[in-house]
Amino acid sequence: MTAQQTIEPAAGSSQAHQPTRLQDIADDKAMLKAARDLTKDLEKARPEIYWPDMLANALLGYAALAGAILVDSVPLAITLGLASALLLYRALLFIHELTHIHRDALPGFRLGWNLLVGIPMLMPSFMYEGVHTLHHKRTQYGTIDDPEYLPLALMKPWSLPAFVLIALLAPIALLIRSALLVPLGLIIPPIRKLVWERASALAINPDFRRKPPEGEMKRRVFWQELGAFIWSWIVIGSTAYIGWRPLLIALAVVSITAVLNQLRTLVAHLWENDGEPMSVTAQFLDSVNVPPPGFIAAIWAPVGLRYHALHHLMPSMPYHALGECHRRLNAELGQGSTYQGANHPGLLHLVMRIARSTMVKR
Numbered sequence: 001m002t003a004q005q006t007i008e009p010a011a012g013s014s015q016a017h018q019p020t021r022l023q024d025i026a027d028d029k030a031m032l033k034a035a036r037d038l039t040k041d042l043e044k045a046r047p048e049i050y051w052p053d054m055l056a057n058a059l060l061g062y063a064a065l066a067g068a069i070l071v072d073s074v075p076l077a078i079t080l081g082l083a084s085a086l087l088l089y090r091a092l093l094f095i096h097e098l099t100h101i102h103r104d105a106l107p108g109f110r111l112g113w114n115l116l117v118g119i120p121m122l123m124p125s126f127m128y129e130g131v132h133t134l135h136h137k138r139t140q141y142g143t144i145d146d147p148e149y150l151p152l153a154l155m156k157p158w159s160l161p162a163f164v165l166i167a168l169l170a171p172i173a174l175l176i177r178s179a180l181l182v183p184l185g186l187i188i189p190p191i192r193k194l195v196w197e198r199a200s201a202l203a204i205n206p207d208f209r210r211k212p213p214e215g216e217m218k219r220r221v222f223w224q225e226l227g228a229f230i231w232s233w234i235v236i237g238s239t240a241y242i243g244w245r246p247l248l249i250a251l252a253v254v255s256i257t258a259v260l261n262q263l264r265t266l267v268a269h270l271w272e273n274d275g276e277p278m279s280v281t282a283q284f285l286d287s288v289n290v291p292p293p294g295f296i297a298a299i300w301a302p303v304g305l306r307y308h309a310l311h312h313l314m315p316s317m318p319y320h321a322l323g324e325c326h327r328r329l330n331a332e333l334g335q336g337s338t339y340q341g342a343n344h345p346g347l348l349h350l351v352m353r354i355a356r357s358t359m360v361k362r
Contacts, residue, residue, distance in 0.1 A: 022142075022273050025282040028338040031329075032280065035313045038328045042321035045097075045105040049320045051112075053303075054094050058116050061087030065253055069246045081249065085256035090302040091117050092257060095202075097303065098125050099132040100316050114224060119231050121254060122174035123202070124224035130217055131201040131210065136315045141283045142273035147203035147210075152271035153357035160266065160355060163204075167262035171254040173199075179232035182225055204265065264301050267350035268308045272357070280313070281338060287312045288350060289343045291326055300347060309342035 064084035068077045095118065098110055110125055118124040134140055135148040142149050152159060177199050185192030197209045213221050239247055270286050278286070287309035290297040297306040304311065304319030307326055311317070317325060333339045344350055 022278050022282045022286055023276045025279055025285065027279045027281045031284075031333060031338050032313070034329055034332050034339075035310075035325075038332060039314065039317065039321070039325045042324060043317060045101050045318040046320060047106050047109070050094070050097070050106055050109060050318075054091055054109075054113060055116070057087045058091040061085075061091055065250060068253070069249050077249070081253050082256065085253045085260065086299065088117075088121065088253065089257045089260050092121060092123065093261070093303040093305065095123065095125055095128045096132065096305065097319055099129050101318065102316070114227070119224065119227040121257075122171075122178050122228050122232060124228055126213070126217065126221045126224050127200060128202050129220075130213070131203060136312065138280065139277050141312075142278055142286065143275055144205070144207055147201055147205050147208040148265075149269070149273070150204050150271060151274055152266065153354050154272070154274055155358055157355065157358045160351075160358060164259060164262045164266060167258040168255045170258035171251045175232055175235070175251075178225075178228040179236060182229055260300060263347075264305065266354070267347055268301075268305070270350075271354060284309050284312050285338070285341050287342060289326065290346060290350075291330075291343055292323075294346055297346065 061084050064080045064087060068080035068084060071077050071080065094113055098113060101109075114124050131147050135146050137146075140146050142151075150163075152163065177195065181191060181195045181199065185195050196212065201208065201210045203210075235247060235250075268288055270288065272286055273282075289309045290301060290306045301308070304322040307322040310322055310326055310329070314325065329339050
């Protein structure tokens with residue numbers, strides 16, 4: 001492929017007057033060294049932060065969901081449903097942390113998260129583990145082998161709303177997958193192969209095909225699939241005793257959560273790469289930070305994901321340390337640095353930027 005798209009660093013960057021093809025951007029060694037040297041003391045995942053954060057959001061999210069189901073007032077039910085969606089959204093996004101933290105860093109956290117969040121929401125951690133790390137591989141980011149990359153900025157304008165709204169169908173698709181397709185795959189090998197390759201990864205690249213699990217992952221997949229299968233039929237079977245209303249409300253809440261996540265994904269990158277490998281710095285500049293002083297980004301990009309570009313510089317840094325990492329790097333590298341080229345003011349700015357790019361004739 002031949003790259004045509006250019007990247008324009010954020011206002012204030014010394015590179016703002018020099019639009020450059022992503023593939024032509026060399027690594028900023030000073031920035032990479034600073035990222036490595038200034039943050040070494042922040043690398044430890046702190047269980048006293050992870051556990052209360054995840055548990056509180058999950059339990060409050062389920063309590064709000066129960067309230068939305070039980071109350072008679074429609075406005076109150078809608079309010080509780082929205083609160084549940086936001087709380088469960090934050091709890092769900094700890095799946096991102098599970099893919100990066102060292103396996104011995106938080107004993108029991110993967111199991112606890114799967115039992116409390118992953119399996120009940122039919123998104124167990126295996127659907128992201130072993131997949132998301134491919135997105136961080138130096139030679140795979142932004143290429144056809146990246147499961148989490150689509151050149152959305154280079155596509156047609158209608159692709160953006162379609163990309164977000166298709167997430168509304170996610171809970172129905174997940175329920176069908178766990179309740180019907182997984183057990184059918186046990187007796188029909190082609191279905192088993194199709195479900196694993198095409199419907200067992202939280203990916204957005206339609207050309208991605210997941211490879212068979214190996215080693216420890218095989219055991220994890222078995223137990224998590226079994227748990228999701230059992231839970232899916234408990235949910236379906238409950239309609240015979242309590243009717244369809246609770247299930248429909250729960251599906252609506254998960255749909256909102258899925259759309260929120262898809263909207264966050266839409267602006268996690270600038271999506272300006274057309275498939276060629278890039279330097280780490282180019283990958284950083286194609287990714288997005290939405291730092292303070294604004295606080296809204298902490299709602300639509302929780303668990304550290306408002307610092308998504310910074311995360312691509314240091315993927316193993318725990319979410320609770322990213323704010324301090326950002327402050328240190330910003331202070332050290334200063335105004336007009338490459339680092340500031342990945343900082344953006346907010347969600348609307350990013351959506352409009354990508355939308356404008358889709359309207360450029362190529």
